[in-house]
Amino acid sequence: MAALPRRIIKETQRLMQEPVPGISAVPDDSNARYFHVIVTGPEDSPFEGGLFKLELFLPEDYPMSAPKVRFITKIYHPNIDRLGRICLDILKDKWSPALQIRTVLLSIQALLSAPNPDDPLANDVAELWKVNESEAIRNAKEWTRRYAMDN
């Protein structure tokens, strides 16, 4: 295993000791740079009631570059594409090494509460979100029920 920066150890310890409400991030048994993440769909959002699985990697030059995060559970959201990739500025050009796994996951949860169709990754979803928001929200609820809930 590549020399593990103590930063990663420190963040992992904190995540275990003080978990973030609505988010579970568990390091892989055999890989300290890989986290199994579950984000609860925020209340009063079309994703409410859903459990969304994500994967999070810390690249070799973390924290100088951002974690790589993607959804593994299908989701209907203008800023998340069909491969689960997320359009979020702090994961790209607005990354700062002072941000953490914790802050990244909180931002993703916030993105579920406040979709931003003006900065889309999933074009057709964003298009519908702009022209017919209520139908888009219906779709998002339907996808949440189908793909993110245990029945």
Added chain:
Amino acid sequence: MGMCWCKNKNEDTETYIPQTSTNISNTDPVYFANTQYTFVEYLVLETLGVIATLVDNEQEPPHSMLTLHDVADNEEGWIQVVNAMINVIPLEEPLGPSVITLLLDDCPLPSKESVVKVVEMLNLSKEAALHGRSNPPRQRNICVVLGCIAEKLAGPRNMDILNNGIIDYLLTNLSQDTDPNVILFSLIALEKFAQTSRNKMVILIKLKSLEVCPITSLEKWKDETHYVKRQVGFCAQWILDNLFIMENRQYSYQTIKMDHINAMLNTSDVSEYLKISPDGLEARCDAYSFESVRCTAQADSGVWYYEVCIITPGVMQIGWATKNSNFLNHEGYGIGDDRYSLAYDGCRRLIWYNAKSDSQELPRWQAGDMLGCLLDLDNQKIVFSVNGYSLPPCMHVFTMAKSGFFAAASFMSFQQCRFNFGAEPFKYPPKMNYSTFNDCADLKSEDKVVLPRHIFLNQLREQNIGEDSCTLCYDQKASIRLIPCEHSGFCASCASQLLECPMCRAPFQLVVEDNSPSPTS
């Protein structure tokens, strides 16, 4: 260079590909061009055929692969793609299992229902395993697909997928009269399902309830010269050391004799998924990233030689690298993909330097072939040889580095090889004077231990980290303050990598020692 398209594309401009003319009928397979294959099966075979010719991450994925992605965008389509892969990928194609992982990883996310449907359709059980023995390619492909499903759905969802039928199927496959290819990928699938602790427990309980643990019997194959069986032995041993811990078994690192080993693969200089044998000389990748490793010893002058026994004939880039070479495993960059390393890949028959490749006139390598890696620092050349046949010398890397070279290698998924740094006689020794790492290097006995991952990680996680550490790396003491924003808590090494203040994003003009007064005050 490894293969990994989706992660390299500019994500901002990536959009949904509109449904094109690939409307495949759900019930009635379209047979293509009067062959025995359906259209989707044909696309899978075409992808398999072109994949070894692709050498550039910037390149567009092959058309057949893009079409498969479109097909897989709906539930029925995804199931068709999975079925096609199971039906048509042949056992002997060295990139077959890699293509399955690659295609599934790049396809749109499946819904849980699609996955459940596939599992129901396969209808796996002990009986299915026994009946399946007459058709090893299909069983092997099923196991590869199960492994991918387990990995994609790691977390709470794959608990619903892993039913008793699948466990029975996989465990029955471990019987030694099954085709070794099927045993191998059954082991890997079990390993991937065990990524979630609950599944791991369920499998472990089942294993312990058996009279003889089949994995323990398979571990004995680790020194086989039948190269598929040897892979089975390697994986069995790795699983017993890292995953399914049996009470009456000692860890391999506790029993292995290391007296004659003075150089090995460096367990602190390896990307995270690579598996390293207890003697530190054999390595294997079962992840879909492009995993890399360097050796423990360094060459600074003179002539150096080591050999590598090719155990799997797929994509590996083996050669020489300095410490400046980066392991960007998830982007598909490894040894030979930057200016500080040079490697040979005998599957695609390419020499790699700076992510550019030169094709070579040797046959594709086979399991059991011996790759020779000669580094001549006096004359600044690297010469690769396969079974004693030398390739033309390579000089490119020496414009960037003249010393500080390590033996190094990168592995695509399901690839494995064994290094000889001189602890054993070479099969094709060079005809000139040369040194070996094993003769010239030295390792402390505590550095010769390849610890199981969970033990290593537990040791790491229990470290105490001082509160006066740099808030970015925690490796060094915080000593630096940024001017003019006055934010502090960084070390000099981190500060030197910053373009703006990490706290307020303000540009800074100056870094000062934290105790010194600000220039303005």
